[in-house]
Every structure is written in C-alpha cells, then in structure tokens.
Amino acid sequence: MKQIGHFIGGKEVAGKSGGRKGDVFNPATGEKSGEVALASKAELNDAVEVAKQAFTGWSNTPPLARARVLFKYKDLIEKHHDDLARAITVEHGKTFDDAKGEVVRGLEVIEFACGIPHLLKGDFTENVSGGIDSYSMRQALGVVAGITPFNFPAMVPMWMYTMAIATGNTFILKPSEKDPTTALMLADLFIKAGGPPGVLNVVQGDKEAVDAILTHPDIAAVSFVGSTPVGRYIYHTGTAHDKRVQALCGAKNHMVIMPDADIDQAADALIGAGYGAAGERCMAVSVAVAVGDVGDKLIEKLAPRVASLKVGPGLDPQSEMGPLISGQHRDKVMGYVDTGVKEGAKLVVDGRGLRLQGYENGYYMGGCLFDNVTTDMTIYKEEIFGPVLSVVRAPNFDSAIKMVNEHQFGNGTAIFTRDGDAARAYASSVKIGMVGVNVPIPVPMAFHSFGGWKSSAFGDMGMFGMEGVRFFTKLKTVTARWPTGIRSGAEFVFKAR
Numbered sequence: 001m002k003q004i005g006h007f008i009g010g011k012e013v014a015g016k017s018g019g020r021k022g023d024v025f026n027p028a029t030g031e032k033s034g035e036v037a038l039a040s041k042a043e044l045n046d047a048v049e050v051a052k053q054a055f056t057g058w059s060n061t062p063p064l065a066r067a068r069v070l071f072k073y074k075d076l077i078e079k080h081h082d083d084l085a086r087a088i089t090v091e092h093g094k095t096f097d098d099a100k101g102e103v104v105r106g107l108e109v110i111e112f113a114c115g116i117p118h119l120l121k122g123d124f125t126e127n128v129s130g131g132i133d134s135y136s137m138r139q140a141l142g143v144v145a146g147i148t149p150f151n152f153p154a155m156v157p158m159w160m161y162t163m164a165i166a167t168g169n170t171f172i173l174k175p176s177e178k179d180p181t182t183a184l185m186l187a188d189l190f191i192k193a194g195g196p197p198g199v200l201n202v203v204q205g206d207k208e209a210v211d212a213i214l215t216h217p218d219i220a221a222v223s224f225v226g227s228t229p230v231g232r233y234i235y236h237t238g239t240a241h242d243k244r245v246q247a248l249c250g251a252k253n254h255m256v257i258m259p260d261a262d263i264d265q266a267a268d269a270l271i272g273a274g275y276g277a278a279g280e281r282c283m284a285v286s287v288a289v290a291v292g293d294v295g296d297k298l299i300e301k302l303a304p305r306v307a308s309l310k311v312g313p314g315l316d317p318q319s320e321m322g323p324l325i326s327g328q329h330r331d332k333v334m335g336y337v338d339t340g341v342k343e344g345a346k347l348v349v350d351g352r353g354l355r356l357q358g359y360e361n362g363y364y365m366g367g368c369l370f371d372n373v374t375t376d377m378t379i380y381k382e383e384i385f386g387p388v389l390s391v392v393r394a395p396n397f398d399s400a401i402k403m404v405n406e407h408q409f410g411n412g413t414a415i416f417t418r419d420g421d422a423a424r425a426y427a428s429s430v431k432i433g434m435v436g437v438n439v440p441i442p443v444p445m446a447f448h449s450f451g452g453w454k455s456s457a458f459g460d461m462g463m464f465g466m467e468g469v470r471f472f473t474k475l476k477t478v479t480a481r482w483p484t485g486i487r488s489g490a491e492f493v494f495k496a497r
C-alpha cells in the first residue's frame with residue numbers, strides 16, 4: 001500500500017511510526033490507493049521549526065534571485081504537467097483535461113509572481129518636509145501556512161504558497177487529506193528548481209494539524225480555502241491567536257439569464273459550469289435564474305444534454321464528468337436531491353440511478369436538473385457541491401438581483417444578456433465578489449485577485465494578484481533625514497505647518 005508522508009526540509013518524511021493515518025481512494029474505482037500520514041501537533045511543530053530556520057536566508061535573498069527560482073519552477077511544472085494532472089485525476093476523480101487546466105491556472109500565479117521584484121517595489125517621496133525623505137517597503141511576515149480543500153489539489157495550494165514564497169516567507173502547506181499526493185510532487189519540483197530546503201513544506205493531516213497551525217505562536221498568517229463552517233472556525237480561531245487570516249469558503253453561484261439572452265449560449269454555459277468537475281468547484285453555477293419567459297426554453301435545451309452527459313473515469317478521454325470525491329459525499333449529494341423532491345421541486349433529470357459497468361464501486365452519479373426551485377427550499381439555500389443544477393424562475397430583473405443579493409453566499413455570479421445596460425446595472429449592484437457578463441465562471445486571472453463576499457469569504461484580502469502580495473507582507477515606512485547643518489535641539493510639539 002502506497003504510504004503518503006510529509007515534505008519537510010527539502011525531502012519526503014514518513015509519518016511518525018505509530019502515528020494516525022487516513023485512507024486515500026481512487027474515486028473512479030472506489031479502491032483504496034494509499035494511506036496518508038496525519039500529523040500530530042509535535043510533527044507540525046517540528047516542521048515550523050524547519051521553516052523558521054529557512055526564513056532568515058530566504059527573506060534576505062534578493063527578490064530577483066527568488067524570481068529566478070520561480071522561473072525554473074515554472075519550467076519544471078510545465079515539463080511535469082501530465083504527471084501532475086494524472087496524480088490529480090487518480091485521487092480527485094476529475095477528468096484529465098480538467099486536471100491539466102487546473103495546473104495551468106496555478107502556473108499563471110507563478111508567472112505573475114516571477115515579476116516579484118517589480119511587485120515589491122515600494123513608494124518613495126522626496127522632501128516630505130525640508131530635507132526629509134520618506135519611503136515605504138513591504139517585508140515578509142515569517143512562517144505562514146495554507147490549508148487547502150480537496151477540489152483543487154494543485155491550483156489552490158499554488159495560489160497561496162507561490163505568493164507567500166515570492167514575497168520572502170517560508171510556508172507550511174496542509175493539503176486536503178483526501179488527495180494529498182500532488183502537494184508532495186509540487187514541493188519536490190520546487191527543490192529541483194533550486195528552492196532552498198525548508199522554504200516550502202508539506203504537512204499532511206486533518207483537524208489536529210489544522211488546530212496546531214492555528215494556535216502556533218510562530219505562524220504569522222493562515223490562508224484557507226474550503227467550506228464555510230470550517231472557514232469561519234479557522235478565521236475566528238486564527239485571528240484570536242493574533243494571526244492574519246484569509247478564509248475563502250463555500251458558494252452558491254447564480255447565473256441570471258435575461259429574456260434577450262442567446263439561449264443556446266446560455267445552455268452551453270450552464271452545462272459546462274454546472275456539471276464540469278461534477279459540480280465540485282467553488283465557482284460552479286448551481287442556480288440558473290430564468291427571467292421572464294426564459295424558463296421553459298431553457299429547460300427544453302438543458303434536459304436532453306444533462307441526461308446525456310458522458311460520465312466515466314477521469315482518465316478516459318471520452319468522459320465529460322468524472323466521479324465525486326468519495327462515496328460519502330456522493331450519498332450526501334443524492335440526499336440533497338431526495339430533499340429537493342420532497343420539498344416540491346420538479347426533478348426534470350434524475351442522475352441518482354447511474355451505474356457504470358466495470359466501475360460499480362466508483363463514486364459516480366449522473367447529472368440532476370431541477371425546475372421550479374424556490375428560495376425557501378434546502379437545495380436552494382445550501383451548497384450541494386455536486387452535479388445538481390436548480391432552475392429558479394424570476395419575473396423580472398429586479399426580482400432576480402434581489403434573490404442573488406439575499407443569498408448567504410457571495411462567491412461568483414453571471415448574467416447572460418445582450419443588453420449592456422442590464423449587464424452594467426447587474427455588475428454594479430450585485431453583492432458578489434466575482435461577476436461574469438456572458439462568462440459563466442468568472443475566475444479572475446492571476447494579475448487580478450480572487451475572492452468572494454458574504455459567507456463566501458472571511459478576512460479582507462483576496463488570493464494572489466496584488467492582494468496576495470499585501471496579504472503575505474507587512475508595510476514599513478521610513479522617514480529619513482541626514483542633517484548636516486546646525487541641530488535645532490529637541491522638539492516637543494507637532495509642527496502646525
């Protein structure tokens with residue numbers, strides 16, 4: 001049985017003998033594929049010590065030299081693109097092409113971070129007062145940590161540690177225990193790119209490791225991505241221990257389809273955004289808001305396509321949708337579908353009965369499509385995180401936007417329309433962090449920043465982009481005078497002018 005350990009001080013380290021372990025599965029077959037070490041508090045503490053030792057050298061390494069390591073790292077990730085994607089697919093289940101796409105979205109953050117000498121340039125003002133200059137700089141925080149979800153085992157860690165390391169910090173990554181292998185490969189490639197040992201460390205684990213991170217006095221900041229209840233806990237516990245915390249959380253992304261929208265385009269968008277990665281994306285569209293008379297036309301286009309989605313193992317190039325992450329999660333998603341039916345929604349396509357010959361133990365389900373969902377239903381209110389799309393009908397634009405704004409989540413949203421005025425009004429007044437106009441999954445590029453509003457994010461800075469630079473650095477401002485003339489003696493008041 002494959003044993004999956006940690007990566008500390010530049011090498012793989014086995015879990016402590018007799019320590020706890022978690023099972024890792026291949027969701028396509030339902031077979032156990034390995035055992036992952038679950039770190040104790042003592043193991044986490046040892047890793048922090050290693051990261052602390054590496055901090056002095058790394059934070060004093062010129063940003064240009066750090067960037068050179070990142071350039072090599074980018075090259076190596078490109079060379080190992082397929083290996084990384086395969087590792088993602090066999091533990092997560094998503095299709096191989098989707099896994100490759102995930103790696104590219106992470107690479108884009110590395111490409112952005114290669115410009116770190118420019119990004120870290122401070123401000124300078126000559127003569128803030130007679131003979132006095134002022135300049136500001138941003139300095140690394142120290143040892144920082146990232147806690148990541150199962151659904152993007154490469155991209156989300158890369159969002160975090162790339163920016164943290166580029167800005168001079170050393171990093172402890174605690175990946176999801178459900179798909180832990182990719183993180184080890186990424187850490188190994190960083191060493192091969194010339195990254196010093198101890199700068200990027202991986203500590204596998206569950207709540208015990210997370211709690212050790214949140215309470216460790218030498219961890220300055222914690223970046224989290226995952227579900228809202230856990231994110232809320234991490235934000236409150238981390239900040240109560242004086243850490244800077246950003247926690248990006250769950251979602252219920254609405255796509256509003258206006259009566260003038262191109263229905264074929266909207267249906268295409270909904271199929272990709274609702275069922276891609278089996279709906280296990282924080283930017284997946286899970287609610288289609290059909291405005292005016294759009295509902296019937298939309299259901300007519302969507303139903304046959306949802307019913308004929310090609311579900312299969314992620315490594316099969318024919319598959320459009322892979323399995324879910326675990327049997328337990330698949331059952332939870334199916335439970336939501338049961339609840340939707342009980343609460344009166346119309347189940348237009350029922351994917352609960354799907355069985356795949358040869359893969360009977362895999363965690364598959366077919367796509368599900370609900371119509372006539374209302375805002376009081378559980379399937380509307382809660383994040384399902386599976387291949388289930390709900391169509392809600394709204395009489396007009398105002399009621400659609402009201403619905404979106406009243407939802408507890410505020411991660412992403414989209415509007416499909418040909419009316420620039422409606423699109424502009426939507427983008428301006430919607431209470432959501434990331435907005436698409438005729439773009440169903442409006443994930444910002446690396447040089448913008450990623451983040452939601454309301455219960456989709458806690459803390460006030462987004463991931464990567466300049467927000468990432470700010471999150472992982474602290475500001476210092478120097479006011480300098482080099483007096484050569486007569487000293488004026490002590491001053492006891494602020495000068496009025």
Ligand code: NAD
Pocket residue numbers: 147148149150151152156174175176177205206207210211225226227228230231233248249250251281282383385411452456
């Ligand atoms: P999760 O919250 O269960 O786990 C996330 C991380 O927290 C994992 O590393 C896990 O080990 C740890 N964890 C789990 N339970 C914990 C507990 N009780 N105490 C301390 N730590 C704990 O999330 P998940 O199921 O891995 O990922 C899916 C969720 O992530 C969805 O809600 C999805 O919307 C969200 N997500 C959000 C974004 C975003 O950018 N907003 C991106 C990806 C995923």
